[in-house]
Amino acid sequence: MNVTQRYRYLYKPLVFVAGLAPLAWLTCGAFGLFGVSLGADPVKEIEHECGKTALNFLLLTLAVTPAKSLLGLPQLLRLRRMLGLFAFFYVVVHFSVYLILDLELNWSTLGADIAKRPYITIGFTALLLLIPLAATSTNGMMRRLGRRWTQLHRLVYVIAILGVWHFYWQVKRDVREPLIYAGILALLLLYRVVRARSAARAAASARAHLTAAPGSATAPERT
Amino acid sequence: MATRVPRIAPSEITPPEVYFSRRALLAGALAAGVSTLARGAGSPPAGAAPLEYTANPRYSVSEAPNRYEEITTYNNFYEFGTDKEDPSENARNFQPRPWSVTIDGEAETRGTFTLEDLLKGQPLEERVYRFRCVEAWSLVVPWVGFPLSSLLARFKPTSRAKYVEFTTLYDPHRMPGQRSSVLAWPYVEGLRMDEAMHPLTLMVVGLYGRVLPNQDGAPLRLIVPWKYGFKGIKSIVRIRFSATQPHTTWSLAAPNEYGFYANVNPAVDHPRWSQATERRIGAPFLAARRPTLLFNGYADEVASLYQGMDLRRYF
Numbered sequence: 001m002n003v004t005q006r007y008r009y010l011y012k013p014l015v016f017v018a019g020l021a022p023l024a025w026l027t028c029g030a031f032g033l034f035g036v037s038l039g040a041d042p043v044k045e046i047e048h049e050c051g052k053t054a055l056n057f058l059l060l061t062l063a064v065t066p067a068k069s070l071l072g073l074p075q076l077l078r079l080r081r082m083l084g085l086f087a088f089f090y091v092v093v094h095f096s097v098y099l100i101l102d103l104e105l106n107w108s109t110l111g112a113d114i115a116k117r118p119y120i121t122i123g124f125t126a127l128l129l130l131i132p133l134a135a136t137s138t139n140g141m142m143r144r145l146g147r148r149w150t151q152l153h154r155l156v157y158v159i160a161i162l163g164v165w166h167f168y169w170q171v172k173r174d175v176r177e178p179l180i181y182a183g184i185l186a187l188l189l190l191y192r193v194v195r196a197r198s199a200a201r202a203a204a205s206a207r208a209h210l211t212a213a214p215g216s217a218t219a220p221e222r223t
Numbered sequence: 224m225a226t227r228v229p230r231i232a233p234s235e236i237t238p239p240e241v242y243f244s245r246r247a248l249l250a251g252a253l254a255a256g257v258s259t260l261a262r263g264a265g266s267p268p269a270g271a272a273p274l275e276y277t278a279n280p281r282y283s284v285s286e287a288p289n290r291y292e293e294i295t296t297y298n299n300f301y302e303f304g305t306d307k308e309d310p311s312e313n314a315r316n317f318q319p320r321p322w323s324v325t326i327d328g329e330a331e332t333r334g335t336f337t338l339e340d341l342l343k344g345q346p347l348e349e350r351v352y353r354f355r356c357v358e359a360w361s362l363v364v365p366w367v368g369f370p371l372s373s374l375l376a377r378f379k380p381t382s383r384a385k386y387v388e389f390t391t392l393y394d395p396h397r398m399p400g401q402r403s404s405v406l407a408w409p410y411v412e413g414l415r416m417d418e419a420m421h422p423l424t425l426m427v428v429g430l431y432g433r434v435l436p437n438q439d440g441a442p443l444r445l446i447v448p449w450k451y452g453f454k455g456i457k458s459i460v461r462i463r464f465s466a467t468q469p470h471t472t473w474s475l476a477a478p479n480e481y482g483f484y485a486n487v488n489p490a491v492d493h494p495r496w497s498q499a500t501e502r503r504i505g506a507p508f509l510a511a512r513r514p515t516l517l518f519n520g521y522a523d524e525v526a527s528l529y530q531g532m533d534l535r536r537y538f
Contacts, residue, residue: 040296040307041297043502100509103512104511109499113496119495172358173301173305173406173477174403
């Protein structure tokens with residue numbers, strides 16, 4: 001198998017099955033199948049686990065770029081879309097569980113929560129911002145949008161910050177876990193800042209070299 | 224004598240569809256007035272020592288109590304970890320006996336008393352109370368205990384005693400959660416004297432007719448049913464009569480979120496979430512959310528304690 005085939009027939013299906021594993025586990029717990037138990041409050045457990053799984057996939061999506069250059073595996077990029085779509089999928093399930101199982105479709109409470117509870121406001125904003133990214137994740141949309149696709153998908157940085165912040169803000173007291181998420185996100189974003197800076201510096205020095213070159217070439221002639 | 228609550232294997236936990244149908248059946252039975260059937264809703268492990276007590280229907284709600292498993296695996300007891308399941312696992316080897324409680328402050332009788340001494344001459348009663356957590360979930364719990372007032376009276380508080388302060392055991396070796404600084408240990412709670420002397424305020428030593436399990440605050444805990452659950456301090460080692468309002472742990476940790484009074488009130492939201500409704504643990508999917516009642520449904524008994532007080536300010 002060549003690289004394309006390995007990804008198409010082996011790695012992508014594996015990631016797909018792994019991505020569905022949390023959902024399968026929670027479903028078994030919800031219905032008491034195979035001895036899986038979600039404890040005394042299964043609704044909260046499903047809600048929180050879906051939220052955390054969404055964040056996990058979001059961070060994995062953001063880890064693809066550093067991983068491919070640090071490990072020298074450019075082909076990892078082929079997995080990124082699926083990881084991102086899993087993040088979106090679990091955010092949607094997380095929100096649905098909150099609306100249906102937790103609020104029991106109490107729409108006025110939903111409205112009040114989104115308007116009055118800052119952690120829900122930012123979580124909901126992150127969900128809304130993910131929709132255009134999921135909608136433009138196809139090859140066709142990538143082609144059609146060209147450079148604007150890249151610009152649009154930079155929204156993922158904002159979404160990830162909102163998502164981790166949403167997690168941090170809803171915790172009652174023990175913020176250790178959300179802080180771990182925040183730390184990982186900070187590293188992933190820092191990597192990009194450092195890369196962008198060094199790229200900018202490289203470009204600047206290249207420009208300087210280009211403009212200096214004719215000068216240095218002509219200067220000796222004038223003296 | 225120590226109480227060990229055996230760990231419940233996942234395979235021993237009734238699948239939701241079975242117990243949901245059982246609860247539906249129970250709800251029907253209750254409606255038909257067969258309230259004693261509710262005991263079937265969850266039974267304590269055979270290892271827990273039975274207590275001698277009488278039921279107190281006057282102070283019991285008619286709602287079906289939660290299953291024993293729910294009350295003993297869904298706990299906020301940060302001394303044993305911050306996850307709900309942590310206390311049931313980390314408190315398994317905790318030895319709540321021998322135990323003693325120090326009484327001090329504004330009282331004629333002060334000193335350190337053994338648990339047996341404190342319980343002497345206190346007839347135990349069972350009261351089925353609503354339990355409302357500040358996190359907007361709730362339980363119905365058959366506690367076994369005695370009125371705090373009859374314990375406090377014994378120490379003859381002086382006229383200067385305006386408040387009662389309670390302190391939890393501080394022992395990071397026995398309470399591993401105290402090794403983390405998630406809260407300022409030891410846990411401290413307090414009541415105004417009239418709240419402490421109210422007949423609903425209960426010193427709890429048992430659950431479901433048996434000795435209180437460790438994760439629920441063994442051997443001695445407080446239950447104030449019209450207040451949020453965090454007021455119900457667990458594993459008490461000190462009771463101090465005070466002229467000034469005690470500095471309570473949660474109100475120190477987040478003063479804008481947790482007040483000294485912490486009365487259940489659907490009209491006063493937590494800054495980060497609504498208190499208008501609550502989810503009843505163990506209730507069927509899509510039928511668990513219910514409106515929260517003022518003073519957790521005990522307004523008739525306790526509203527007069529707060530007459531003229533701005534409950535938004537004194538939250």
